[in-house]
Amino acid sequence: MALKLRKLSYALGAEVCGVDVAMPMSESTFGEIYQAFLGHGILLFRDQDITRSQHIEFSRRFGALDRHETLPRDRHPDHPELLMVTNEPKPDGSPSDTKYTGRQWHSDMSFTTGPSLGSLLKSYEVPEVGGDTLFANMYAAYDALSGGMKKLIADLHGIHLSGTRKLANETTGIVRAEEQKRINPPVAQPVVRVHPETGRKALYIGEKVKRFDGMSEEESQPLIDYLVRHATQPEFLYRHQWRKNDILAWDNRCVMHQALGDFDETQLRHMERTTILGTPSGYVAT
C-alpha cells in the first residue's frame, strides 16, 4: 500500500492520511510509516478515537517503551507506559503535576543517559483555541550554521537538567522539582548528535541545558541562547494546532518541541504520551 502523506510545513512534518492505527497493520505498511517518520521528523494521525491499550500497542511498533521510572509522578496510574500531560486538577483539587509539562524548548528525556527515540502524544481534550505545540527541525538548524560555528560546537556537551521551569513557583512544583533533582542527576549530552539511523547531524540543545561541560553558566549562557534562538527561527518550525484524537509522533533525535501556554487555563487540555526508548547517549555530569 502506498502511504498517503500531506506535508505539514516547509520545515518538517507530514500527515498520514486514511490510516487507523488501531487496525491490524502489515510489516510493510508499518515500514513505510517508519520511513516517513525518519524522513519528516513528525507524523500526524488524525481522528484516532482509540483506547489507551491501542495507543500503547501502536507505539510499540516504533520500539520498546519507557515506563517512565524517571518521572514517577507523571505516569498514568494504571499504564506506566503513558505519561500524562494534563491541567485537570487532582481529585483533592490541587493543581496537576503536569500542568506545565513541556513549556520550554526540549527533546524528551534528554536529561537521562537513555534519551528517547521518539514520542507519540494523543489528545483527549483540547481547549477551544490555542494550546498549540511548536516543533523545530534540528537537522535544518545544524545545517544552516556557519562552518566556524560548527567547528566551535563540535565537541561541546550541554548539561541537561530535568524539571519544569514554570511550576517552580508553586508548592507542587517545588516538591516535584526536588524529587526530579534526586532521581535525575544532571546529564551531559553532545551538542551535535549524529542520528543513529539516518547518520545526519542534528543540533541537540534546548532550554533544559544549563551550561556546557567544563564551562561556567556565565560563559555558556550566551551561546546556549544563541543556538536556541537560531534553531527556533520560523523557517525551521511547525506549529501544531490540536484537534481531539490527534496522535502526533515525533523523532526526538532530530526535533525539539515546546508546549505553548496560548490558551484559557480554565479550559481542559488533556494529552497522554508514550515514549520510545532510544540508544544510550551522554554521561552523568559530576
Ligand SMILES: O=C(O)CCC(=O)C(=O)O
Ligand atoms: O503538551 C504538549 O503540547 C507537549 C508536551 C511535551 O512537551 C511533552 O510531552 O514532552
